[in-house]
Each structure stands twice: as C-alpha cells, then as structure tokens.
Amino acid sequence: MAPHTQQLTAAPAVQLRGLTRSFDGRTVLDDIDLDLPAGQFTALLGHSGSGKSTLLRAIAGLDHEVVGSGRLTAPERVSVVFQDSRLLPWRRVLDNVLLGTNGKDAAEKGREALAEVGLKGRERAWPNELSGGEAQRAALARSLVREPELLLADEPFGALDALTRIRMHVLLRELWERHRPSVLLVTHDVDEAIVLADRVLVLDRGRIGLDLTIEAPHPRSYRHPLLGEYRERLLAALGVTEDHQ
Numbered sequence: 116m117a118p119h120t121q122q123l124t125a126a127p128a129v130q131l132r133g134l135t136r137s138f139d140g141r142t143v144l145d146d147i148d149l150d151l152p153a154g155q156f157t158a159l160l161g162h163s164g165s166g167k168s169t170l171l172r173a174i175a176g177l178d179h180e181v182v183g184s185g186r187l188t189a190p191e192r193v194s195v196v197f198q199d200s201r202l203l204p205w206r207r208v209l210d211n212v213l214l215g216t217n218g219k220d221a222a223e224k225g226r227e228a229l230a231e232v233g234l235k236g237r238e239r240a241w242p243n244e245l246s247g248g249e250a251q252r253a254a255l256a257r258s259l260v261r262e263p264e265l266l267l268a269d270e271p272f273g274a275l276d277a278l279t280r281i282r283m284h285v286l287l288r289e290l291w292e293r294h295r296p297s298v299l300l301v302t303h304d305v306d307e308a309i310v311l312a313d314r315v316l317v318l319d320r321g322r323i324g325l326d327l328t329i330e331a332p333h334p335r336s337y338r339h340p341l342l343g344e345y346r347e348r349l350l351a352a353l354g355v356t357e358d359h360q
C-alpha cells in the first residue's frame with residue numbers, strides 16, 4: 116500500500132460542519148460539511164467567484180464571521196501560501212522565511228527549507244532579485260519552516276508561466292511526500308488538480324458538488340492515460356463541454 120493511502124484512515128485534520136458564509140445577504144458557502152483526512156492532498160476546484168478562497172480563509176481561521184455560523188476544527192500549525200509570494204521587500208530571503216519563528220536552530224531550519232525548495236545560496240538575496248517562480252519557492256520555504264500540519268495554498272502557481280508551473284508542481288508534490296502535511300490546494304486549473312491531488316472537490320453554488328478520489332500513481336504527467344476520465348468528469352461538473360475547450 117502506498118504510504119499516503121495509509122494516512123487516509125487517520126482522524127480528519129479538518130472538519131467542517133454546517134459552514135455557511137454570506138456577504139451582503141448573498142450566500143457564498145451554503146451549509147458545507149467536509150472532512151479532510153490527515154495527510155491527504157486535496158484540491159479544490161471551482162469557477163471564479165464560487166467561494167474557493169472564502170472556504171480556504173475560513174479553514175485558515177482568517178474569517179471569524181464564518182466560524183460563528185458552523186463548526187470548524189483545524190490543526191494548530193497551519194501555513195498559507197497565496198498567488199503572490201507576500202515576501203516583505205525590505206527583508207532578505209532568509210529573514211522572510213524566518214519571520215515569526217524563533218528558537219536557536221531557527222536559522223538552520225530556514226536554510227534547510229530554502230535548500231529544499233532549490234534556493235540554496237539565495238539566502239541573502241532581496242525579494243526583488245527573485246523571479247516569480249523563485250519568490251513562490253521562498254514562500255513555500257516560509258510555510259515549511261513552520262512544520263505545518265495543514266498547508267493551505269490559494270492558487271499558488273496562478274501567476275507563473277506554464278513551464279515554471281510544471282516545475283513547481285513537481286516541487287510541491289515532493290515536499291508533500293517528504294513532510295506529509297494535509298494539503299488543500301485551491302485552483303481553477305483542472306489539470307493542476309488531477310496531476311497533484313489524490314482527491315478533488317468541486318465547489319458549485321455554495322456546496323461541494325463533486326468529491327472525486329484520483330487513483331493514479333505518482334508522478335503523474337498531464338498525458339497520463341488514467342487522467343482523461345477524471346478530467347472529463349471534473350469538466351462536466353464545472354459545466355465545461357468539449358466545445359468550450
């Protein structure tokens with residue numbers, strides 16, 4: 116049995132019950148129940164405006180209004196990565212990674228995390244000296260150094276060119292294999308979801324419209340023959356027909 120399959124039986128890292136969120140009387144999340152098992156790599160797909168970021172923010176504990184309406188259980192150590200690296204421009208790369216950490220071995224861990232994401236030697240660089248892909252690598256290092264039980268990623272590769280995105284997919288999956296946090300990756304890219312995740316959720320009209328387990332060995336390429344059927348099911352759930360592609 117693959118190691119990640121074993122972890123699916125573990126207690127859920129995230130439990131949502133009856134989660135509802137409205138803005139100005141408009142319901143964006145409608146009574147959502149969801150369990151994310153510990154150590155699972157899940158992707159959340161949905162059209163623009165379907166509420167993906169709202170759901171992620173709720174799980175991250177960044178939206179206090181939503182928590183009041185339902186029940187949310189999430190781990191203590193949560194890291195969030197966004198589309199924009201959010202590095203502080205006035206701090207060098209290593210100092211960005213270390214922000215908010217402490218302990219005498221923090222700097223060493225920061226260096227190790229930068230080496231893991233392929234930024235060894237760039238510790239003293241300024242954020243504006245990094246490419247977009249490198250900045251996202253640094254953002255991943257910053258999230259890793261906190262040893263998160265849950266990694267929430269909101270379209271982390273959305274602003275990158277296609278080739279860089281593929282390299283980042285490989286990196287993210289490798290990091291997940293090594294550290295095994297629970298991951299929730301928000302994306303509107305169906306291929307990104309099925310190449311990376313073992314479970315893909317589709318958010319539609321405030322509900323989880325489709326909850327699909329992807330059973331194909333890793334590493335997966337976009338052309339993996341097993342992925343075609345999953346792609347079609349997800350596109351159908353998103354209301355995208357072949358004619359639209």
Ligand SMILES: Nc1ncnc2c1ncn2[C@@H]1O[C@H](COP(=O)(O)OP(=O)(O)OP(=O)(O)O)[C@@H](O)[C@H]1O
Nearest residue numbers: 138139143161162163164165166167168169170303
């Ligand atoms: N703070 C807010 N105030 C008012 N409306 C909001 C707020 N945050 C989100 N919304 C609305 O909630 C809906 C869902 O937004 P959300 O950002 O969660 O969607 P999304 O699926 O992440 O979209 P995208 O893929 O474009 O990032 C949108 O209609 C948005 O305008």
